Amino acid sequence: GYADQVQVVGYPAHVRYIGEAHFAPGEWIGVELEPAVGKNDGSVMEHRYFTCAPKHGLFVRRAMVKSAPAAPADTAGNQAS
Numbered sequence: 001g002y003a004d005q006v007q008v009v010g011y012p013a014h015v016r017y018i019g020e021a022h023f024a025p026g027e028w029i030g031v032e033l034e035p036a037v038g039k040n041d042g043s044v045m046e047h048r049y050f051t052c053a054p055k056h057g058l059f060v061r062r063a064m065v066k067s068a069p070a071a072p073a074d075t076a077g078n079q080a081s
Contacts, residue, residue, distance in 0.1 A: 005068040008060055011035055012068060016042065016050035021059060023047075028059045 004015040008031050017030030023044050030042060032052040040057040042050035050057070 006031065007066040007068050008033065008058060008064055009037075011037060013058070013065075015065070016052065016057075017059075021047075021049065023059075027062060029062055029065055030057065030059050031065070032056050033058055 006013050006015055012034045013031040014034075015029060016032050017028070019027065021028040021030075021044065030049045032038075032042070032050070033056050036053070036055040038052075038056045038058040040059075041054045042048060042052045042057040044059065049059075
C-alpha cells in the first residue's frame, strides 16, 4: 500500500501504484488525483492497476511526481501575507 501525498501536474495526488505497465515499457507511477482531472479510474485498456473514482487516475513517469509541500494541519491552506 502506497499512501504518499505528492503533486502531479500541479495537483495534489496520492501514489497508488509503482511498477511496470502493459501499455508502455519502463516504470510507471499510478496516482489518484484529488480533483477529477485524470484520465482513468486506475485501469488502462481493461487492465486494473489500482482503484479510484473515474477521472481521478493518472499514470506518469517518476520525473512528473513531486513531493507535496508539508504544511502543519492547523495552518494548511492559510498562507501568511
